[in-house]
Amino acid sequence: MARILIADDEESMRLLVGRAIAMDGHDITTAEDGAEALEILLRDDGSYDLLLTDIKMPVMDGIALALAAARDFPQLTILLMTGFADQRERASGLDAIVHDVVTKPFAVADIRAAVADALATRRAA
Template identity: 75%
Template sequence: MSRVLIVDDEESMRLLVARALAMDGHNVTTASDGAEALEILGGTDGPFDLMLTDIQMPVMDGIALALSAARDFPEVTILLMTGYAEQRERASGLNAIAHDVISKPFSVADIRTAVADALASGKKAQ
């Protein structure tokens, strides 16, 4: 299946999403902030198919991460998530680099569907 990087500063959210995506057979890696995510993306383990990142995080937020990732790793499909309306509005200008913005809270079924849609769209674009 696909390689997915989950980036969220909340450990419980990382674990929930990682378990949900592992149910679909994805190879999941997690990071607790944007700086750690960029290190992982630039690692030697090969490319990721999807990066799912929270928008509001310390160190480097998800929007700064998405901009850096889109520039340095253009093959990665980006999916954003947030629980804040103002963060969703900030992300609205990122349509060119982010597949979608998922609103928290979401169900396991919702995140699995959103990831499947993002991965399908990323494969078409390549």
């Protein structure tokens, strides 16, 4: 299946999303913030199929991470998550590099469907 990097500063969210996506057989790596996620991407030479990142995080937020990841690894599919309307608005201009923005809170089925859709779109491209 796919290699997915999850970046979220809330441990409970990383665990929930990681378990949900792993149910579909994906290989999951997690990061506590955008800076750690970018370090992982650079270390692994961008060898991930999907970056799933929260927008609002300390150190480096998800939008800065998405911009850096898209610059360095243009083949990487990016999916953002947020529970804040203002953060969703900030992401609205990133359609060229971000597949979608998933609104928190979400059901396990919703995040699994969003990931499946992002991966299907990636394969079709």
